[in-house]
Amino acid sequence: MFNKILIANRGEIACRVAATARRMAIKTVAVYSEADASARHVSLCDEAVPIGASAPKDSYLRWERIIEAAKATGAQAIHPGYGFLSENDEFAQACADAGLVFIGPPPSAIRAMGLKAESKQLMGKAGVPLVPGYHGADQDPALLQREADAIGYPVLIKASAGGGGKGMRVVDKAKAFAAALASCQREASSSFGIDAVLIEKYVQRPRHIEIQVFGDTQGNYVYLFERDCSVQRRHQKVLEEAPAPGMTPGMRQQMGEAAVAAARAVNYVGAGTVEFIVEQKPDGSMTFFFMEMNTRLQVEHPVTEAITGLDLVEWQLRVASGEPLPLRQEDLRIHGHAIEARICAENPDNNFLPATGTLHVYDLPAYVSFERGNRGGADTLVRVDSGVREGDVISPFYDPMVAKLIVHGDTREQALARMDEALSQTHIVGLNTNVQFLRYVVGTASFAQANLDTGLIPREEARLFKQEKVGLPLAAAAAIARTLVEEKALEVDAANGAWIDPWARRDGWRAHGLATRRFEFEFHGEAVTAMLTRLHDGALQLQVGSAAGPLTFVPVADGIGVDFAGQRQTVKVWLNQAVAHVFCALGATQIVVIDALAHASVGQADAGRLTAPMPGKVVSFAVKPGDKISKGQALAVMEAMKMEHTIAAPADGTVEELLYAPGDQVTEGAELLRIKA
Ligand code: ADP
Ligand code: ADP
Ligand code: MG
DSSP states (O other): OOSEEEEOOOHHHHHHHHHHHHHTTOEEEEEEEGGGTTOHHHHHSSEEEEEEOSSGGGTTTOHHHHHHHHHHHTOOEEEOOSSTTTTOHHHHHHHHHTTOEESSSOHHHHHHHHSHHHHHHHHHHTTOOBOSEEOOSOOOHHHHHHHHHHHOSSEEEEETTOOTTOSEEEEOSGGGHHHHHHHHHHHHHHHHSOOOEEEEEOOSSOEEEEEEEEEOTTSOEEEEEEEEEEEEETTEEEEEEESOTTOOHHHHHHHHHHHHHHHHHTTOOEEEEEEEEEEEOTTSOEEEEEEEEEOSOOTTHHHHHHHHTOOHHHHHHHHHTTOOOSSOGGGOOOOSEEEEEEEESEEGGGTTEEOOEEOSEEEOOSOOOGGGTOOOSTTOSEEEEESOOTTOEEOTTSOSEEEEEEEEESSHHHHHHHHHHHHHTOEEESSOOSHHHHHHHHHSHHHHTTOOOTTHHHHTHHHHSSOOSSOHHHHHHHHHHHHHHHHHHHHHHHTTTOOOOHHHHTTOEEETTEEEEEEEEEETTEEEEEEEEEOTTSOEEEEETTEEEEEEEEEETTEEEEEETTEEEEEEEEEETTEEEEEETTEEEEEEEEOTTTOOOOSOOOTTEEEOSSSEEEEEESOOTTOEEOTTOEEEEEEETTEEEEEEOSSSEEEEEEOSOTTOEEOTTOEEEEEEO
């Protein structure tokens, strides 16, 4: 076994690899960019080496520097994590050339699986079922059109070099093919440097089911069962679970054996995932087709760890150091059910626009963290794999995924309930995240009943976006309760234990012996006034919006117990600048607390200016000067945090001027174009 490894990655995967290495008494070397100088992964490793500026191309993708760092620190092997260099065959080769072990498959296997079209040809020969389609080298548009016509619409055009859900176009009819092909090729060459495409039948309401495989250097292979990753947005995974609901032992074995055949065909070594697209027939039967092989550990590997009780990174390290696979196929068992949710810094209500900022509050559920030596498995109820800590900054340079919650239960129902609870206990303040969105997804009938397919999110749209579960009365009551609790604490403190009635000091007025205090809020853009009255007996009466009635609250261990207008909830409230972030079992919401003295206007859109919501690259403009535009219309596309985002018009108007050109790098808040009302 190795004494020391270098982790050529960042974020949660780097932290997670460091945890296993520590448990195995292997020393770790972190590498880090400027933006990550004080990142969590750096603090978890024994040594750390700076490798350059913040942009990935200047640090995490600079493999000469990474190899130098490994040699300088005496590391024997490099774990690439996922993303970055993990599927780069040249890097794997360079490691070998430098006398370092690349913890992953041989370069030849990465290469063979690197291009979707070539790998499909290879898989076809190995007898692995393929989606009907064209995977040839001839890219003549007329030929591609004939192939698409022969497959029958709808078809999917895929960039052969694509990944991360990018470079795909669904085409419904022959007439639309040529334009879709051209646009797919454009995206493919700009994103992946290769414009070759393949065409396949577009499977309707498919499921994404993948098989975890493992091989060793002695030619042994096993499959560690399946993961269902059908819940996707933009062809990217949102929730993953294992085992796949509805999977029969027979189909599991067939898929497992097909995946092992795929791995064997390329002399695979280490952890890999064979992804299948599964067609669901009206009679409930399922047919699976090979989609691609990811030649690395996958983001969703913890659900497999949870149901098998194994540590896949430990397996990777053992196999890479030349040991045989720790278990044989017949030794492997599935225990219970596991679900993973990817927590991303993004705004689901704004087309999943990535968010950047400081994690002022980062309060995760009571959990057994992987770092504390828990290896997953049936005894772990909630596992958190996180790349960040409270106070950390989410920068625009990297992936928006900041953490993963993984829950385990004896049954899917139990796992589902635990996931809902874990998400309700995940309180993040400082930037937008998808935590509430994930809760809504978990709560849909489709997900609860395991009615899974890749169209789940669009199908459940009405229940997933722009939701308000807490509501104004409770939100206002919570914010008021927090203020009063805080004031009381302050007063007691200031007066050395002697209680001064804060009521008297504030802008309350007294009439007929009653004191009424006024609170101003903004809730979903609407100004709201709340009136709080203290009755003779000291009881509080609150009136806000159309709700009125007694308000009681009591500080409890993990928040404030609030009772108002028929709702009784334990709330946690954090004030971040003027915004009160309210969390309770029902969900989370935000209410702006307007300080009567400050007259601050919060959330006012700057009319006439359209600014970049985050730092990134301008991909294209959909309008030109002089164009009349209407509210909500797509104006420009930006790329940041590995995704493309459409910037929409905030109001009707006319485009006056474009201030950048496609390809330009812009900072957050940069004015992109000028609009005349
Ligand atoms: P997967 O099926 O594993 O999501 P993708 O092809 O979508 O595979 O891409 C690889 C994954 O690696 C993405 O989910 C991306 O978000 C993730 N990723 C890349 N780099 C990092 C990183 N440093 N930290 C966390 N996640 C990362
Ligand atoms: P990537 O490299 O971007 O992960 P994949 O080939 O794995 O690309 O496909 C990503 C997703 O696109 C799948 O999980 C699935 O949702 C969808 N998809 C891929 N191929 C098909 C197909 N033939 N029919 C329908 N959906 C597909
Ligand atoms: Mg894929």
